[in-house]
Amino acid sequence: METAEELREALVECRRELDALRLEGRHSRMLLDAIGSLLTSTLDDDPFEVLFRALEIVFTFSRLLVLAEQEGEAGELHCIAAHPGGLRGSTWPVGRLFGKVLNGRVSTTLDNAALPEWQGDLPAGLSPAQPALYLPMRVRERRGMLVLLREEGGPGFDRGDVALARNFSLLASAAFAALYTRQRELESRRLRQLTERLQRSEKALAHRAYFDQLTGLPNxxxxxxxxxxxxxxxxxxxxxxxxxxxxxxxxxxxxxxxxxxxxxxxxxxxxxxxxxxxxxxxxxxxxxxxxxxxxxxxxxxxxxxxxxxxxxxxxxxxxxxxxxxxxxxxxxxxxxxxxxxxxxxxxxxxxxxxxxxxxxxxxxxxxxxDTWLGDATSARMQLEQDLRVAVRERRFRCAFQPKLALATGAVAGFEALVRWQDNAGSMRAPGAFLPVATEMGLLNEISEIVLEEIQDSLEALDRRFGGGTRISVNVAASQVSDAIFMDRLIGRIIDSGRRERFVLEITEEAVVQPEPFVTSILPILRREGIGLSIDDFGTGYSSFSVLADITADELKVDRSYITAIQDRPRSQGILRAVDSLGAALGMAVVAEGVETAEELDYLQRHTGIGFVQGYHFCRPMLLPDLVAAELPEVAVPAAARRMAT
Structure with a gap:
């Protein structure tokens, strides 16, 4: 599916096109108003006065000149009409710019000082520094131009003005013709034809602006x-x-x-x-x-x-x-x-x-x-907002849960579990926010915050539990398939100088697809001495087959097989199979989710599983609480003690 960012860009482009269509539609309406002014004028009206009123509807200008060629006077233009009227009667040479305009080109300038047309004595009120817009006029063999000027230092004329000017060139030519030939009826007919074309164009523009072009439905x-x-x-x-x-x-x-x-x-x-x-x-x-x-x-x-x-x-x-x-x-x-x-x-x-x-x-x-849908959406939006703030303010903490060796009862390592400390100071468990954080694309940032806190915690853990413990870091399936993230994560572990202390916990789902984990990432982990654990083993859709291509250090049996294991013969059989598999492949087996003394007793008496983890021993704790706590001892059976000895 298209991403949210691609959809937003498509909507912005549609809005831009719609605005352009509406602007073009407004220009057409303004031009129709101007044409109407000319069509309703009488023979006694000065056609350029009518044109000036029409131009004032559309353009912003301070001066206006109508320059035209005179018979027998090539290379010079005369001002035959102007606003204000005092500019009338001046003469202007024809340079390169005026020549282009006389030949039909609409032009604009910001500064006219370099043009020969603007050299010498200028009529009072005119300056070369005035921005100008030049519109060509032509009737048969007669040529001329309309010059619109803005105040010195004012803004110039833009592309929209030039586009409108092309339409007004016809109006200026109509006024030119009316002045010299009095063929008003002919020009009116041409103007009416232009009006009809513009009206048809305006209807087409309106349809494009308000209706879907593919289906013809309202947009x-x-x-x-x-x-x-x-x-x-x-x-x-x-x-x-x-x-x-x-x-x-x-x-x-x-x-x-x-x-x-x-x-x-x-x-x-x-x-x-x-x-x-x-x-x-x-x-x-x-x-x-x-x-x-x-x-x-x-x-x-x-x-x-x-x-x-x-x-x-x-x-x-x-x-x-x-x-x-x-x-x-x-x-x-x-x-x-x-x-x-x-x-x-x-x-x-x-x-x-x-x-x-x-x-x-x-x-x-x-x-x-239903109203609950709206409530759920509001709650989801609030959660997303709070999560963004939490990432920005780094409000995520690391809780550690010990992993104990059954043979000695000693702490062998810890699993690092993320917690979100919200505005009220409460700690939210991963299940309350990680799925949403994953959908929002925030999981990588949260993982990097957790890794940084783990690295900062190593010295305190070593002082309390010795330097041999290893820290397990959970990596989601979506992250395992992200080569860029994995490269960055492994790089930060290597840079810590304690790479051998880290174990990456991944699920079976994460390694079903061989690329890029098996072929690219796993060799790096093996070379650098970073541990690998298969978490929730037995619940994935690949199960045992996943181990054919993965060299891991440990298997963590999912808690669903450990719960009430003493009363579930089928789970006991599966657990013995996993135990044997781990021994055959040289992988340590960890039973997670041990919550009762009965479960622990069964594991000690009937399996060779080497490590346990669960609420029966210790809940996940923040670092200050963990180093200050007196952890419960694991009773080691005599047989296990003799084996350890």
Missing amino acids: RQTIEERVQEAIAGLPEGESLALAFIDIDDFKKVNDFHNHSVGDALLIAVAERIRRAVRGRDVLGRISGDEFVLMLVAPGDRQQTAVIVDRIVEQLRQPFRVEGRELFTSASIGVSTYPEHGSDYEALRRNADLAMYRAKKFAKGSACFF
């Missing part, structure tokens, strides 16, 4: 406006429903076939939904494979469900697209006004939540919004 903004209008006009006591429709696995269609097939499928989906709803309902497309349907006066929930189920069933039927038979489905979420929101955004958001609930339950199904 995101238009459907929002329609819903808001419908809400505002609802009679007292009536309701409407909003359905959020998402095509399941649409990306696979584009990937497996091509985008042309995907577009054709979207068109077919839109048409099929339209046929399944009532004429007064409004369907819109708001993104690639997402549609929003407004059900006007849907009746009660049962009646709404009938319509929604009909859409679900219609979209399950195969589509015939470009000679291919395609099977798809849609997941739909529904919210209702006013029960689930008072405006479009609230209704859309809640319908979206219900859609994801439907997709999680079963693709191709429908779900109505």
Whole structure:
């Protein structure tokens, strides 16, 4: 699927295109207003005065000159009209810039001091430092130009001004023609034709700005406006429903076939939904494979469900697209006004939540919004916000749980377990936040914070328990497959100078795929003397087969096999098999989750398992509590003591 960041960039680009279309539409309307001013003028009106009023609607300027060639006077232009009028009558030489403008090019300048046209004595009120916009005029063999000037030091004319100027060149030429030939009717006809073209263009622009170009449906903004209008006009006591429709696995269609097939499928989906709803309902497309349907006066929930189920069933039927038979489905979420929101955004958001609930339950199904979905979403958003702050402020602590040797009762090592110290000072267990942190992409940062605290804790642990203990660090499956993260993690362990003290705990799931762990990362661990433990052994879908390619130091038997082991013959058999496997492969076996004396007694009497870990001995503790605690002793049977001796 596309990432959240890619989706946000696509939405920004769509918004930029929409704004450009609207700006172009506004320009067309302004030009139509200016044309209207010329068309309604009389023969007695000065055409340039009418043009000046039209220009004031669109442009910002302080001076305006109309320069034109005179018969028999090549290379010189005369000012035949101006605003203010005192500039009229001045003459101007034709240099390189004026020559280009006379030949039909719209031009702009910020500083005219280097132009020969602006040398010598200038009329009062004019300065070469004034930004200028030059519009060509032409009627048959007569040429001229319109010059718009802004105040000295003011902003120049931009590309939008140049684009508008190209349209106003025709208006300026019309005024030019009216002044010299009085062919007003001909020019009016041309202007009316231009007006008609602009009106058609404006309609096309409006359609592009407010409707989806692929399906012809209302787009995101238009459907929002329609819903808001419908809400505002609802009679007292009536309701409407909003359905959020998402095509399941649409990306696979584009990937497996091509985008042309995907577009054709979207068109077919839109048409099929339209046929399944009532004429007064409004369907819109708001993104690639997402549609929003407004059900006007849907009746009660049962009646709404009938319509929604009909859409679900219609979209399950195969589509015939470009000679291919395609099977798809849609997941739909529904919210209702006013029960689930008072405006479009609230209704859309809640319908979206219900859609994801439907997709999680079963693709191709429908779900109505319920308030607990909103509560869960609010809680999730708050958790995400708090987690981001916690990472930034490094609020994660390391709790250590001892691992004891059954033969001697001594502490052989520790498993480092992360805790989140929230604003209230409470310690949150990993299960309360790590799944969300993983989805948010924060797990690597949290792991690095934990590793740093482990390194800072080694001296205190050595003083209390001796220097032979090893520290196990949990690495998630997603991290094991991340070569960049693993390279950074291993590098920090090596840089600590105590690489032999560290053991990486990974699950079977993490090493099912040989790349990059088996071929790239495992050899480094072996070479550098960093330990490797297979955690939760026996619960993964690979189980024993995973050990064929993995050289590990220890197997940690999952607690599900240890709980009440003394009363579960089948688990006892599995435990004996794991014990034998560990002995055959030269791997230590650790029983984790030992919580009762009965479980410990069984392990001591009936297995050769060498190490145990669990609440029966010690809960995970922060470093200050751990070094100050008196850990319970493990009673070592006489046989075990003799073996150890």
